[in-house]
Amino acid sequence: MLQIRCKNNNVTKSFPEGVSLLDVYQEFADDIKLPYPVVSAKVNNASQGLKFRVFQNRDVEFMDARQGSGHRVYVRSLCFLLYKATQDVFPGSKLFIEHTISRGYYCNFKKKSNEPLSAGDVELICERMQEIVNLDMPFRRTEATNEEAIRVFAERGFADKVKLLETSGQIYSDYYTLGDTADYYYGPLVPSAGYLKVFGLEPYHDGMLLRVPDWNNPTILAEKVDMPKTYEMFAEKTRWDIIMRLSNAGDVNKAILKGHASELIQVSEALQEKKIVQIAEDIERRFHAEENPIRLVLITGPSSSGKTTFCKRLSIQLLACGLRPLSFSTDDYFVNRVDTPKLPNGDYDFDNIEAVDYHLLEDHLTRLMKGERVEIPEYNFTTGKREWNGKKLKLAGDTVLIIEGIHALNPLLTQQINNSLKYKIYISALTSISLDDHNWIPVHDNRLLRRIIRDYNKGAFTAQETIAQWDNVCQAEAKWISPYQETADVMFNSALNIEFAVLRTHAEIILSSVPKNCKEYSEAHRLLKFIHYFLPVSDKEIPPTSIMREFLGGSSFKY
Secondary structure: OEEEEEOOOOEEEEEOOOEEHHHHHHHHHHHHOOOOOEEEEEEOOEEEOOOOEEOOOEEEEEEEOOOHHHHHHHHHHHHHHHHHHHHHHOOOOEEEEEEEEOOEEEEEEEOOOOOOOOHHHHHHHHHHHHHHHHHOOEEEEEEEEHHHHHHHHHHOOOHHHHHHHHOOOOOEEEEEEEOOEEEOOOOOOOOEHHHOOOOEEEEEOOEEEEEOEOOOOOOOEOOOOOOHHHHHHHHHHHHHHHHHOOOEHHHHHHHHHOOOHHHHHHHHHHHHHHHHHHHHHHHHHHHOOOOOOOOEEEEEOOOOOOHHHHHHHHHHHHHHOOOEEEEEEHHHHEOOHHHOOEOOOOOEOOOOHHHEOHHHHHHHHHHHHOOOOEEOOEEEOOOOEEEOOOOEEOOOOOEEEEEEOOOOOOHHHHOOOOHHHEEEEEEEOOOOOEOEOOEOOOHHHHHHHHHHHHHHHOOOOOHHHHHHHHHHHHHHHHHHOHHHHHHOOEEEEOOOOOHHHHHHHHHHHHHOOOOOOOOOHHHHHHHHHHHOOOOOOOHHHOOOOOOOHHHHOOOOOOO
8 A cells, every 4th residue: 555645635545556646536535625627636746647647655736727737737638639629520631739829729720621711610620529528538648669659650640749759869758549549748638528628719810719718717718818919920930930941849859950050040040130120120210200200119028038138139220220229127116115015925016017106207208208307216126225326318319218127018107108109019938839730838938947047047046936936927927018918019029949959958957956845846847848858959159149148148238
């Protein structure tokens, strides 16, 4: 007999060796009383499916679809359900699950006949998904040698999965089947399709939107939010991928093995610089407009999107256009620390709009736009107080004012300034590279890895501490940044196609330092597993002006 401690209620019970987590849950279910159905579990802080069998003493925590790893298991299983349905309804078709958008997942779909996708087609696929759920068809996991898994997918024409597995360096691989349909996923699935009672599928642009449960209440669908500009930014990145002939991790790895890593970095950086030049030229054109010329550039984006370096590179291009950029950060308008609002746990909520004296900031901006000379504050982060050190600004005739910060697009900061005088930029790292056609890379993962590396290199936080803070960071972004991103005049994607290969060389040892006995180990373990799909690449070819240098170190810019 072995001992299993359920972390949901801190009760330990005895079980026979080889017991499944499903059986363990049945023993604990009456005492756990989770508000929503259990979909997965963490075993010693590592995510596992409910069919996982235990052969040694373990700690187990059961998860529903609200929690990070449980939500990922549910969505991952939905993706296989969708793929199974597309194959049943349209044999020989191709499904590409590309990225998150509108609180769902954008899916590109190609029929074997090359006919366009219709609303009726989407309805047929959705009906087949529901039939499979009603049948409660089981997901089956098979562990095989890597060679055997490659053979299985090669026979089915999965070139994307073959390339991924060929370059993964693994000895054994797991693959899954749903009925007679095989697929590969880099994390566990639910036991059977009957668990997937909440989903939606609808036409979206030229593809489909797979709708998923709400994070806070998984019995309902997440509310759809229209995001046309974000969609276009992803579409632009996809066009770049086509130029570089990269769409998944296998493509990146094959290019690295052929010695093309340096070229990939150079082309990626050139494409980003081309976009920055276009933005600068657009600002210049509107700056010289006869009516309502641009005078204020507002730049925002979520954590670790590269706002600071982007701001500096844009300033250089504006200088090249004959303009004089004058920039400062909303951080200097923080209220004194004692006046900062607090989170429910008592910590300061620095991301709250009330942490910024936006009334004073707006007053200063309005006066600057009128041509007045204004003394602006400087925030002392050591004392937690705003200081007046005689720093004065005045806009000259060829000057454009640049404001960078997480609240820059919030209308409260600039509501008294005519919108026609503003140029709004939203920047984020929107990853378009996937592991394969059915395994997307969450956009948050790119930024989280950047932040872990930067915090560690600066000695600010350990990987464990950064991961512990991440949920609060994402919640703040959803509240204070995301609602305004679609108001931007232009969006900029700061992710590089080869970025994960470069990040691996830094993140691997940092993530390995997270102790196994802490809850943050689950996320560190997941990130390590995922980043190992990319072959490591040295950062020596990353130029000193690259946005990535903001996180890796070695930037030629002063921050």
